[in-house]
Amino acid sequence: MQAIQISPNVYWVGAIDWNLRDFHGYATHRGTTYNAYLILADKPTLVDTVKKEFYPQMLERIQSVLDPKKIEIIISNHAEMDHSGALSQAVADFSPSQVYASVMGVKNLVAQLHPSFEIKPVKTGDKIDLGSDTLSFVEARMLHWPDSMLAYLEKENILFTNDVFGMHLATSKLFDDENDESIWLEEARKYYANIILPYSDIVTRFLGQVQQMGLTPQLIAPDHGFIWRKDPFKIVELYAQFAAQKPTDKAVIVYDTMWGSTEKMACALADGLRQNGTEVKQLSMHVCHRSDVITELLGAGALLVGTPVLNSNIFPAMADVLCYIKGLKPKNLIGAAFGSYGWNGAPVDSLTKLLEEMGVEIVSPAVKSLFVPDEAKLQECENLGKLVSQKLKEKIS
Numbered sequence: 001m002q003a004i005q006i007s008p009n010v011y012w013v014g015a016i017d018w019n020l021r022d023f024h025g026y027a028t029h030r031g032t033t034y035n036a037y038l039i040l041a042d043k044p045t046l047v048d049t050v051k052k053e054f055y056p057q058m059l060e061r062i063q064s065v066l067d068p069k070k071i072e073i074i075i076s077n078h079a080e081m082d083h084s085g086a087l088s089q090a091v092a093d094f095s096p097s098q099v100y101a102s103v104m105g106v107k108n109l110v111a112q113l114h115p116s117f118e119i120k121p122v123k124t125g126d127k128i129d130l131g132s133d134t135l136s137f138v139e140a141r142m143l144h145w146p147d148s149m150l151a152y153l154e155k156e157n158i159l160f161t162n163d164v165f166g167m168h169l170a171t172s173k174l175f176d177d178e179n180d181e182s183i184w185l186e187e188a189r190k191y192y193a194n195i196i197l198p199y200s201d202i203v204t205r206f207l208g209q210v211q212q213m214g215l216t217p218q219l220i221a222p223d224h225g226f227i228w229r230k231d232p233f234k235i236v237e238l239y240a241q242f243a244a245q246k247p248t249d250k251a252v253i254v255y256d257t258m259w260g261s262t263e264k265m266a267c268a269l270a271d272g273l274r275q276n277g278t279e280v281k282q283l284s285m286h287v288c289h290r291s292d293v294i295t296e297l298l299g300a301g302a303l304l305v306g307t308p309v310l311n312s313n314i315f316p317a318m319a320d321v322l323c324y325i326k327g328l329k330p331k332n333l334i335g336a337a338f339g340s341y342g343w344n345g346a347p348v349d350s351l352t353k354l355l356e357e358m359g360v361e362i363v364s365p366a367v368k369s370l371f372v373p374d375e376a377k378l379q380e381c382e383n384l385g386k387l388v389s390q391k392l393k394e395k396i397s
């Protein structure tokens with residue numbers, strides 16, 4: 001396996017995980033990459049490693065351009081295992097003179113790897129002299145872990161951003177301009193929604209901080225997906241847009257159903273929204289994945305949730321998706337609940353409470369149907385759709 005040159009003295013030496021379909025609960029329909037970068041400076045430096053099982057792939061790529069024992073420095077920009085899993089093996093095999101991470105990175109790497117080697121902390125503004133070039137660091141706490149950090153290679157003008165600005169996309173094409181924009185827009189959006197979303201306020205502040213630093217990198221090199229070279233700031237602008245979470249005239253209906261009653265209600269609700277001109281996504285948790293639901297919610301304006309009642313509780317698939325959505329803290333949503341029950345309708349009302357806990361502005365009490373909804377009940381659902389649409393239009397106008 002060969003390293004791929006991305007600038008005069010920098011090579012991509014990462015790995016492609018073509019068949020990954022589940023990244024700790026995030027459905028990665030198109031696989032992913034674990035990007036690592038080798039800087040052939042006077043002091044050869046490796047920026048990040050890969051997931052443990054992909055170490056042989058990274059090693060082979062490094063060997064195609066350099067004897068790995070010549071690597072003097074390893075930078076760990078993020079402690080999560082998809083980037084640090086191969087660190088201990090790399091240190092054992094390469095014997096670098098220094099391993100660096102952020103202050104929180106040292107703490108988290110020690111707790112995860114229990115290393116027998118020293119990891120030196122660096123903080124924002126610190127620089128490491130590589131001889132023929134210089135690496136400087138920008139801590140990016142909570143983007144998306146406390147240890148997250150960016151590294152900037154000054155002469156070659158490359159910003160190594162780890163998870164930030166990346167996406168889960170397995171591709172043999174290493175640069176933005178070689179990849180299909182319709183695909184990467186979808187995957188960049190999905191990555192933000194599933195990984196970065198809860199930290200949107202931090203993203204906004206961080207983008208301002210980076211702008212103040214006056215960095216204008218020629219390449220933005222994240223650790224997942226491809227490298228941004230044609231228009232590195234396109235993804236920065238997209239992040240600013242994602243972080244704002246400006247609501248649009250779009251509603252997402254998330255539900256599950258036992259015998260079709262809650263689904264009938266969802267369909268009537270969707271019809272009411274459509275009649276009033278609001279875009280609708282109607283997602284049954286019987287077939288949809290939680291990570292696709294949150295992706296649809298990014299930039300939507302309304303969340304409507306429906307459940308049947310099972311064992312005096314909400315349906316398990318709804319508990320799953322609502323727990324996931326709550327953790328990702330989407331903002332600026334209005335919403336309501338609906339659902340069918342047999343003899344205890346309280347669990348449907350509990351969905352309203354869950355929405356409130358998530359910060360969703362409730363536009364109506366839950367619409368509940370005793371068993372199968374009749375025409376009057378379906379009309380009630382349709383009317384709720386129209387009401388949500390009207391409130392949404394007022395909100396975004």
Ligand code: FEO
Pocket residue numbers: 078080081082083144145163223224
């Ligand atoms: Fe790609 Fe947070 O790890």
